Amino acid sequence: MKLPLAFVILLALFLSFAIAGAILIESAAATSSPQARAFSAQSAFEKREAAYRANNLGVAMLEQYKAKDAVEYFTRALEIKPDLLIARVNLSIALYYLPDAEGAKREATKALAQDPNAPHLHYLLGLIARGQNRFEEAIPEFQKVLKLDPDDVGSNINVGQIFAQQKNYAEAISAFRRAIAVEPYNETALYNVGIILTRTGKKAEGQQVLQKFQELKQSGAGTTIGTNYLEGGQYTEAVVSTGIEPELIAHNTPDVLFTDATETSLPRDTRATGARRKGTSRSESAMLETNARSEAIVLFDYDGDGDLDIFDASSSQRLLRNDGGKFTDATAGSGLSLTESQYCFAAVAGDYDNDGRPDLFVARFGDNRFILYHNDGNGHFSDVTDKSGIRVPSTKGAPYRSAAFVDVDHDGDLDVFIAGSTNTLFRNNGNGTFTDITEA
Secondary structure: OOOOHHHHHHHHHHHHHHHHHHHHHHHHHHHOOHHHHHHHHHHHHHHHHHHHHHHHHHHHHHHOOOHHHHHHHHHHHHHHOOOOHHHHHHHHHHHHHOOOHHHHHHHHHHHHHHOOOOHHHHHHHHHHHHHOOOHHHHHHHHHHHHHHOOOOHHHHHHHHHHHHHOOOHHHHHHHHHHHHHHOOOEHHHHHHHHHHHHHOOOHHHHHHHHHHHHHHHHHOOOEOOOOOOOOOOHHHOOOOOOOOOHHHOOOOOOOOOOOOOHHHHOOOOOOOOOOOOOOOOHHHHHHHHHHHHHOOEEEEOOOOOOOOEEEEOOOOEEEEEEEOOEEEEOOOOOOOOEOOOOOEEEEEEEOOOOOOOOEEEEEEOOOOEEEEEEEOOOOOEEEOHHHHOOOOOOHHHOOOOEEEEEOOOOOOOOEEEEEOOOOEEEEEOOOOOEEEOOOO
16 A cells, blocks of 8 residues: 555654654653762762862962962852852952952952852952042941951051041041051051151150051061052952862762772881880880871972872981882982981971972971971982071970971961970071071
8 A cells, every 4th residue: 555655754753753752761861860960969069179179279379479360260260160259259359459440349249249248348349449549438348347347457457547548537546546456566557556646746655656666667576458469458368268168078978998008019117216116115115106106207299200209207217209109218319318316206398498399397306406308309308407597496395296387477488387395486588598486
């Protein structure tokens, strides 16, 4: 029987739709499967992580005074996660320091729609308005910050300076005194109060305040409110992700299995002062146990090949080079060999001279000394302790249980902090030498 052409076409279309429908139903079922849902959730989680990571890289750029690079990272974070508030806040801060006042104002206004009570945003809008001599707009913004944080030094100083420009000296002094009450060593507040008191007939009091200002300035122990990043007050500092934000916490326990690879990956520890040594007295046994618990061991990439090597200072020192997951003892010829000292509770790696290579700081207890090793870049370390100015530690502070490289003064180089019964802080002078500023 011969079928009409139209009927054949309709039959073909029906079959094609039926097959397509079956495929779509099967696809939808697959998508709604537990495995697919888990993959989708993991993908969303990774995107959130990427956004927060981009935000923190932007913060790092700002701390290096690279505002343009910071803007790019914060923008990237918002492209990944448009509702990431800290990235929007930070973008407005970075734009302000670019400088792009209008861009900063635009982004701050957007962020206020998410959080009308964010102090960073009101502070920034106050700075922008003040910089454009729109004092009638600046003061309310700073006052909003002070309503949220009455002790904010930056807002009180900015309000005080505006009032001083308007010759409202009583209000200006009141604002500056509030700042001084919180931060007695703030040079900006002290200087402004001293000048106003001197000019308004209270010369003796003004001179006393100015003398305190001069003492702080000469000692270098004072703080200021200025126009550069990290000088503008706490609410001009970008917000870093701590990693414990609720949406960054994975609630699923990952499948993790650790295998003891000591025998196959590490060279045998043949040191006479190793962890297996037995104490000859109760005090020595206690010291050995403390040393074993402290384990002054550092993971760091000393040779720049992309994998982590080991510096083991837990007894006599050794350097273990990571060769594709198997470690080789590279102590000989490294400049790190030290056999006469038994106890070491603290060691840390950090690039103190900004040459791109991680250096080492060691606090040894057995012979009571600090050691600073410079990474020379060819697998060799030089003991530069003497010329660095790092002194022999006080026995009163011993034992020194931990140490850290940290830029305490935000000047771009790493200082050294050592914790013990008495803490010690060495400031990096930026020329390979350090100054003990513990008492300062």
